[in-house]
Amino acid sequence: MKVLVINAGSSSLKxxxxxxxxxxxxxxxGCERIGLDGSFCKHKxxxxxxxxxxxxxxxxxxxxxxxxxxxxxxxxxxxxxxxxDAVGHRIVHSGEAFNDSxxxxxxxxxxxxxxxxxxxxxxxANVIGVKACKAIMPDVPMVAVFDTAFxxxxxxxxxxxxxxxxxxTEHKVRRYGFHxxxxxxxxxxxxxxxxxxxxxxxxxxxxxLGNGSSISAIKxxxxxxxxxxxxxxxxxxxxxxxxxxxPAIVExxxxxxxxxxxxxxxxxxxxxxVAGLSGVSxxxxxxxxxxxxxxxxxxxxxxxxxxACKKYLGAYAAALGGADCVVFTAGIGEHDAKVRxxxxxxxxxxxxxxxxxxxxHIGDGIADVTGKGGKVKILVIxxxxxxxxxxxxxxxxxxx
Ligand code: ADP
Numbered sequence: 001m002k003v004l005v006i007n008a009g010s011s012s013l014k015x016x017x018x019x020x021x022x023x024x025x026x027x028x029x030g031c032e033r034i035g036l037d038g039s040f041c042k043h044k045x046x047x048x049x050x051x052x053x054x055x056x057x058x059x060x061x062x063x064x065x066x067x068x069x070x071x072x073x074x075x076x077x078x079x080x081x082x083x084x085d086a087v088g089h090r091i092v093h094s095g096e097a098f099n100d101s102x103x104x105x106x107x108x109x110x111x112x113x114x115x116x117x118x119x120x121x122x123x124x125a126n127v128i129g130v131k132a133c134k135a136i137m138p139d140v141p142m143v144a145v146f147d148t149a150f151x152x153x154x155x156x157x158x159x160x161x162x163x164x165x166x167x168x169t170e171h172k173v174r175r176y177g178f179h180x181x182x183x184x185x186x187x188x189x190x191x192x193x194x195x196x197x198x199x200x201x202x203x204x205x206x207x208x209l210g211n212g213s214s215i216s217a218i219k220x221x222x223x224x225x226x227x228x229x230x231x232x233x234x235x236x237x238x239x240x241x242x243x244x245x246x247p248a249i250v251e252x253x254x255x256x257x258x259x260x261x262x263x264x265x266x267x268x269x270x271x272x273x274v275a276g277l278s279g280v281s282x283x284x285x286x287x288x289x290x291x292x293x294x295x296x297x298x299x300x301x302x303x304x305x306x307x308a309c310k311k312y313l314g315a316y317a318a319a320l321g322g323a324d325c326v327v328f329t330a331g332i333g334e335h336d337a338k339v340r341x342x343x344x345x346x347x348x349x350x351x352x353x354x355x356x357x358x359x360x361h362i363g364d365g366i367a368d369v370t371g372k373g374g375k376v377k378i379l380v381i382x383x384x385x386x387x388x389x390x391x392x393x394x395x396x397x398x399x400x
Pocket of ligand 1: 209210211212239282283284285330331332335336
């Protein structure tokens with residue numbers, strides 16, 4: 001079976017064609033500047049890379065460019081569109097409507113569209129991607145895989161805020177959590193790796209640290225708590241997002257900088273985090289370079305980030321009643337050894353011991369970087385959200 005995985009943003013569309021026999025991507029790429037001048041698609045297959053420039057006024061043209069690239073004689077991966085058995089779409093929000101991936105029936109599509117209010121920037125873009133695909137491939141089964149669904153198992157005490165309960169009952173204000181496909185994937189990989197699959201007591205704290213970062217407490221494969229919140233703005237400071245703040249700061253900043261409410265939210269989403277703190281960059285490679293050269297604000301940004309992550313580690317160990325494993329994943333979690341070291345430093349008192357040498361020299365695949373005498377396994381596990389989407393798509397289309 002071959003599954004096309006689509007992740008549609010407002011002006012972009014990323015894709016991978018995955019052969020389920022090997023679970024490998026046989027083609028991948030992304031279209032950018034959809035709806036703008038100068039749209040293009042970067043496509044990779046057969047060890048070849050090709051940039052296709054073509055007008056893409058809407059996502060429909062973008063999908064057509066992708067399909068043409070996939071069947072291209074020279075740089076394609078399949079001989080005809082008929083080889084695409086199903087399409088899996090990344091959809092950001094499931095609200096409280098779904099606790100698993102679902103087939104994209106008309107009814108489910110309507111429910112997904114009704115959740116736009118909870119993710120006003122992302123959900124409409126995801127929906128446009130599905131509609132464009134359905135218009136071009138009407139007979140191919142399609143599946144929605146949500147960022148939030150994995151966290152639907154959180155207990156009420158973890159998802160309810162300390163505000164009047166009516167805000168939840170009337171307006172669904174609660175913690176939802178994001179990066180669910182990644183937390184699900186790496187926690188199950190960790191359980192497999194440690195021979196703890198199907199163990200209801202296996203406690204793991206997963207740290208998805210990338211441009212956006214979130215940390216989850218997972219027990220027996222179920223999400224018990226997570227750091228991102230009502231929106232992806234909550235939790236630890238990120239590349240450009242502030243993370244958790246005293247809510248009174250919002251009005252204070254709006255007054256001081258003469259910003260509207262929505263400008264203040266943009267400030268917190270796009271201009272804050274380690275980028276705003278350092279004044280250097282949102283990229284951790286740039287920050288370590290600047291810190292090495294004596295830039296205090298860059299060094300401080302790294303420290304603030306590491307300290308916030310460490311606090312979640314302690315909090316989630318408390319919430320779970322201990323931890324068997326800590327997993328690092330995503331861009332920073334997989335590649336930044338110094339950040340990993342700082343987060344777990346001085347936690348020997350709770351059985352967290354890092355092998356610094358192993359941590360500094362990991363290869364591809366899963367790395368066990370637990371130090372001597374460590375009771376809590378520390379693993380680095382490459383995430384693969386596209387594979388989760390493809391597997392769910394296969395599972396649901398086969399069942400149907
Ligand atoms: P996204 O959330 O956009 O999917 P990623 O998970 O790909 O992001 O993470 C991207 C971030 O990972 C970059 O902004 C950068 O900070 C960090 N990163 C990537 N590679 C490295 C590296 N080799 N060393 C340190 N940080 C890295």
